[in-house]
Amino acid sequence: MRIVLMLLTALLATPAWAQEDAMKNLPGYVDFGQLNALFGEPSVEIAVGPTLLGLVASFSADEDPEVAEIFKRLDGVRIKVFETSGTDAGINASAFDHIGKISSSLSAMGWESVVKVTEPGEQVRIFMKINGDLVEGITVMAIEQDEAAFINVIGNLNPAELEKVMDNFEIEIDHAADD
Amino acid sequence: MTGQGPSKTGDYEAAINALLDGELDQAATAELKARAAEDSQLSQAIIDAWQLQRGLDQLQLERAPDGLGRRLRRIPRQQRAASRGPVFGLPRQALVTGALAMTLVAGVIVLTQPVIRSPAAPQQAENQSGTDQARAEQARRDLAIAFFYLDKAGLRVGQRINEALQQEVAEPVKDTLNQHLPYIGLSRKEKHA
Numbered sequence: 001m002r003i004v005l006m007l008l009t010a011l012l013a014t015p016a017w018a019q020e021d022a023m024k025n026l027p028g029y030v031d032f033g034q035l036n037a038l039f040g041e042p043s044v045e046i047a048v049g050p051t052l053l054g055l056v057a058s059f060s061a062d063e064d065p066e067v068a069e070i071f072k073r074l075d076g077v078r079i080k081v082f083e084t085s086g087t088d089a090g091i092n093a094s095a096f097d098h099i100g101k102i103s104s105s106l107s108a109m110g111w112e113s114v115v116k117v118t119e120p121g122e123q124v125r126i127f128m129k130i131n132g133d134l135v136e137g138i139t140v141m142a143i144e145q146d147e148a149a150f151i152n153v154i155g156n157l158n159p160a161e162l163e164k165v166m167d168n169f170e171i172e173i174d175h176a177a178d179d
Numbered sequence: 180m181t182g183q184g185p186s187k188t189g190d191y192e193a194a195i196n197a198l199l200d201g202e203l204d205q206a207a208t209a210e211l212k213a214r215a216a217e218d219s220q221l222s223q224a225i226i227d228a229w230q231l232q233r234g235l236d237q238l239q240l241e242r243a244p245d246g247l248g249r250r251l252r253r254i255p256r257q258q259r260a261a262s263r264g265p266v267f268g269l270p271r272q273a274l275v276t277g278a279l280a281m282t283l284v285a286g287v288i289v290l291t292q293p294v295i296r297s298p299a300a301p302q303q304a305e306n307q308s309g310t311d312q313a314r315a316e317q318a319r320r321d322l323a324i325a326f327f328y329l330d331k332a333g334l335r336v337g338q339r340i341n342e343a344l345q346q347e348v349a350e351p352v353k354d355t356l357n358q359h360l361p362y363i364g365l366s367r368k369e370k371h372a
Contacts, residue, residue, distance in 0.1 A: 046325050052318040059315040079325040117339045124336055142332045149328045166326045 022049040023076040028129050028137020028154035030106065032080065038098055039082035039148060048077045053155075070165050074155035085146040095148060096123055099141050103127070106139065121145050138162070191221055195228045 023029050036042065048056075057071035084092065106127045107113060115126035122144050129137040135158055140151040153162065194211050197203040203211065215222045 044324060044328075046321045048318050048321050048325070052314060055311055055315040056318050056322070059312060077322055077325045079328055081328060115336050117336055119339065122335075124332060124339070126332070126336070140329060140332045142328075142335060144335070149332065151325065151329055151332065153325075153329070166330065 020047045020049075020078070022051065023047070023078065023154055026075050026137075026154050027131065028075065028135075028152070030102070030127075030137065030139045030152045032141075032150045032152075033098065033102060035080055035082065035098075035150060038094055039084065041082075042080045043083045043147070044079065044081035046077070046079045050075045053077070067164055070157060070161045073157055073161075074153070074165065076152070076154035078152040078154075080150045082148045083146065084143065084148050092121065092143070095143050099123055099125055099143060102141065111137075111139065134158075191224060195225055198225070199228060 053071055053074050053076070057068045060071060061068040084095070103113065103125050109129075111127040111129050113125070114128050115124060117124035123142070125139075125141045127139040128135055129139075134156045136154070136156065138151075138153040140149070142149045142151075157165075191211070191214075194203060194207060198208060198211060211221075211225075215225055
C-alpha cells in the first residue's frame with residue numbers, strides 16, 4: 001500500500017524546482033536565499049506555479065466559478081518550513097539576521113512592510129508588493145521556537161480575494177498546540 | 180496480519196494498520212468491513228487513518244520530519260458531509276462515513292492486489308484528463324498546507340497585537356491589517372463560526 005501510494009505521489013507531483021523556475025521572473029517572486037544552508041532540509045517545501053494553479057482553476061470552475069477566476073489570477077504559492085526546535089541560539093541568531101537581510105532587500109525592491117513582530121525567540125515579517133491597485137505578491141516570514149516558515153504568494157489579487165481562496169480549503173488550527 | 184479480526188470496539192487500531200499495509204487477511208478484512216458498516220466511529224477511524232497515512236506518505240517524499248503527524252492532524256481534511264437530518268432512520272453522517280469506509284476498504288483491497296495488465300491494452304491506463312485532474316488534486320492539497328501556514332502566521336500576529344495593545348486599540352489595528360492580509364488575529368474557523 002505504502003509503495004503504491006508513494007509511486008502515485010511520485011508520478012503526480014510536479015517537482016518543486018520546476019514550479020520554482022516558472023515563477024522566478026514574476027514581480028511578486030521573492031528569493032529567500034540559502035535557507036537550506038541555514039536551517040537544513042525543509043520539513044515542508046511546496047511550490048505551486050501558474051500551470052498547476054490553472055489546472056486547479058479549471059477543475060474548480062463548476063464547483064465555484066468565482067474562486068476559479070481568482071485562482072486564474074494567482075501565479076504562484078511557495079512555502080518552505082523548517083523545524084527549529086532543538087537548534088541552538090546561534091542558529092536562531094543567524095536566522096533572525098537572515099530575515100533582516102531579506103527584509104532590507106525587499107524594502108529596497110519596493111515591497112511594503114505590513115507587519116513586523118519582534119519578540120524574544122520569535123519574529124514575524126509580512127511584506128506586500130503593490131503596483132497601483134494590484135497586489136503582486138505577499139511574503140510572510142515567521143520564525144518561532146519550533147519552526148520557521150517562509151511563504152510567498154504571487155499574483156494579481158487583493159486580500160478579500162485571497163481570503164476567498166483560503167476559505168476554499170478546510171483548515172484547522174489547533175490553538176492549544178500552538179500556544 | 181492473519182487470523183481472527185478484532186473482537187471489540189476500540190481495539191481496531193492494529194487491524195486498520197494491517198488493512199492499510201495490505202496485511203489483513205480476507206476473513207479479517209471481511210469482518211472489519213462488516214463492523215465498519217454498523218459502526219460509524221470505526222468507519223471514521225478507517226478514513227482518518229487512511230488520510231493520515233496518505234498524507235505522511237506524500238510528505239515523506241518531501242523529507243517530512245518525524246513529528247509531522249501532529250501537524251497533519253491539524254491541517255486540511257475534506258469537509259465531511261455534515262449531518263443534515265436522518266435518512267432511512269439513520270444519521271446522514273453515519274451513512275456517509277459508512278459508505279466512505281466501504282469504498283475505502285474496497286479501494287485498499289484493489290490497490291493491494293497484484294497488477295495484471297492485458298498485453299492488448301498496454302498503455303491505456305490513464306488519459307490526459309485523468310492525469311490533469313490528479314495533478315490538480317495534488318496541487319489543492321499543497322495549497323491547503325501553504326494556506327494553513329499563512330493562516331497560522333496571521334493568527335500569531337493577532338495574538339501578539341492582543342498582548343501588546345489594549346483591547347480597544349488592538350481591534351482597530353487588526354481590522355486595519357485585515358485590509359492587507361486575511362485573518363490577522365482570527366482563524367478562519369473562528370471568523371466563520
